[in-house]
Amino acid sequence: MKWEVVMGLEVHVELATKTKIFCSCTTEFGGEPNTHCCPVCTGMPGTLPVFNRQVLEYAVRAGLALNCDITRYNKFDRKNYFYPDLPKAYQISQLYLPFAQNGHVDLKLKSGKTSQIRIHEIHMEEDAGKLVHSAYDDSTYLDYNRCGIPLIEIVSEPDFREAEEVTAYLSKLKSVFEYLGISDCRMEEGSMRADVNLSVRPEGSTEFGTRTEMKNINSLRAIERAIAYESKRQIELIEDGGKVVQETRRWDDAKGESYAMRSKENAQDYRYFPEPDIPPLSISEEEIQHYIDITPEFADAKAERFMKDFGLSEEDADIIAASKNLAYIFEETVKLCDSPSEVRFWIMSQVLYYANEKNLDLEKLSISPEKFAEFVKFITGGKVTRQAGKQVFEQLMFGGTDFDVAAYIKENELEAVEDTGLIDSTVKAVIDANPKAVEQYKGGGTKIMGFFVGQVMKQLKGKADPAAVNKAVLDALEKL
Ligand code: ADP
Numbered sequence: 266m267k268w269e270v271v272m273g274l275e276v277h278v279e280l281a282t283k284t285k286i287f288c289s290c291t292t293e294f295g296g297e298p299n300t301h302c303c304p305v306c307t308g309m310p311g312t313l314p315v316f317n318r319q320v321l322e323y324a325v326r327a328g329l330a331l332n333c334d335i336t337r338y339n340k341f342d343r344k345n346y347f348y349p350d351l352p353k354a355y356q357i358s359q360l361y362l363p364f365a366q367n368g369h370v371d372l373k374l375k376s377g378k379t380s381q382i383r384i385h386e387i388h389m390e391e392d393a394g395k396l397v398h399s400a401y402d403d404s405t406y407l408d409y410n411r412c413g414i415p416l417i418e419i420v421s422e423p424d425f426r427e428a429e430e431v432t433a434y435l436s437k438l439k440s441v442f443e444y445l446g447i448s449d450c451r452m453e454e455g456s457m458r459a460d461v462n463l464s465v466r467p468e469g470s471t472e473f474g475t476r477t478e479m480k481n482i483n484s485l486r487a488i489e490r491a492i493a494y495e496s497k498r499q500i501e502l503i504e505d506g507g508k509v510v511q512e513t514r515r516w517d518d519a520k521g522e523s524y525a526m527r528s529k530e531n532a533q534d535y536r537y538f539p540e541p542d543i544p545p546l547s548i549s550e551e552e553i554q555h556y557i558d559i560t561p562e563f564a565d566a567k568a569e570r571f572m573k574d575f576g577l578s579e580e581d582a583d584i585i586a587a588s589k590n591l592a593y594i595f596e597e598t599v600k601l602c603d604s605p606s607e608v609r610f611w612i613m614s615q616v617l618y619y620a621n622e623k624n625l626d627l628e629k630l631s632i633s634p635e636k637f638a639e640f641v642k643f644i645t646g647g648k649v650t651r652q653a654g655k656q657v658f659e660q661l662m663f664g665g666t667d668f669d670v671a672a673y674i675k676e677n678e679l680e681a682v683e684d685t686g687l688i689d690s691t692v693k694a695v696i697d698a699n700p701k702a703v704e705q706y707k708g709g710g711t712k713i714m715g716f717f718v719g720q721v722m723k724q725l726k727g728k729a730d731p732a733a734v735n736k737a738v739l740d741a742l743e744k745l
């Protein structure tokens with residue numbers, strides 16, 4: 266039988282407000298354990314929460330960007346449960362009136378296919394603390410720094426059918442929230458966390474199967490693996506005559522398998538009731554209009570513009586525009602040097618190479634557009650070859666703010682060899698040293714050209730114009 270996988274996502278995103286949602290403690294990541302806390306966020310009896318209205322601004326802007334209807338009159342609810350990372354023994358969340366509903370996200374997949382994921386709702390809530398399990402013994406430590414960090418939880422409809430849609434969706438949320446400046450969405454640091462609900466059903470069936478939920482998987486790669494594992498597990502279970510149990514499972518990325526954590530609880534288990542300590546919030550039409558007015562240009566529109574104005578291919582435009590920082594570096598540099606294709610070349614080759622190699626966060630990269638443009642002018646002016654330019658570019662990326670492009674090129678003698686005499690004599694030396702290759706060439710082996718050019722380039726440390734070397738080699742060989 267053919268099976269169809271059905272998934273729905275619950276994504277938690279920490280909002281980058283300066284202070285927590287119900288107190289004035291800092292939201293900064295890390296810090297000595299239990300130093301970003303006060304009586305309110307550690308749930309001391311007798312304290313009262315005060316809502317940080319900036320949370321509502323960030324939340325509403327996220328809701329608008331995901332095409333949701335915004336609830337004008339908002340309330341909070343108490344979700345009661347005990348766990349050591351939650352000192353109040355309840356979480357302030359929204360059940361009855363989430364601030365955003367009925368949205369959607371449009372996705373573009375690699376195959377060129379498009380798909381739309383509907384958003385059921387988005388609500389605001391507070392984050393819990395962290396349990397730190399000792400690596401040395403059985404102890405567990407509590408760090409309450411994260412208690413009270415503002416979160417939005419984005420609940421999708423069960424519209425995902427394949428893993429690529431899931432990763433495209435999460436990448437899109439990250440890009441949109443970065444453009445809005447409301448979250449850094451770092452999965453490894455936990456500022457964006459995805460729970461994947463997954464079920465399978467016979468292809469063509471209109472009813473959903475029983476789902477399991479995999480919590481807090483912390484990278485896109487791990488999510489792809491978890492989806493593959495869980496779909497296979499469910500299909501095999503059913504084909505063997507078994508039944509999927511509705512439960513929460515933990516994905517162990519090191520082992521490459523998931524295991525059952527607990528049976529899934531229902532809303533009733535939490536004894537939700539309206540939060541009595543926080544007055545309802547209302548949002549005015551003017552406020553919403555203001556947020557609409559300040560909406561930035563998102564990746565999709567930016568990519569279209571990069572294709573139209575700068576001649577980028579769709580694939581390159583999508584990659585560059587998806588990152589707010591990369592798009593900024595690209596566009597500012599192009600403004601200063603007017604060579605979009607050369608700027609594109611260095612971003613697509615070197616920047617992405619290093620980002621991948623060193624696992625860098627593109628949003629944190631700092632490359633000065635002024636220096637990048639100065640560098641590009643050396644390349645387009647023929648003063649430095651692309652080959653030699655790689656060494657300069659590495660410094661441009663990692664050499665710090667004092668890096669001086671022109672001085673570095675000079676000090677390291679990276680200027681292109683313009684001396685045709687030097688090129689000719691090097692060509693002659695290479696030809697003299699390789700009589701066998703010359704024979705091959707004369708015998709019609711024109712492919713050997715590449716060998717000669719490569720040898721000459723190597724001797725000139727990549728600093729000669731490859732086209733000039735090519736011509737010099739050809740001329741010399743023809744004269745033999
Ligand atoms: P709960 O209230 O138990 O958390 P929800 O109805 O809020 O359940 O759904 C939670 C998430 O699970 C949503 O993202 C939803 O799309 C997804 N979901 C619901 N049913 C299924 C199913 N049968 N298969 C896959 N995902 C599902």
Ligand code: MG
Pocket residue numbers: 275420
């Ligand atoms: Mg839910």
Ligand code: ZN
Pocket residue numbers: 285288289290301302303304305306307413
């Ligand atoms: Zn506090």
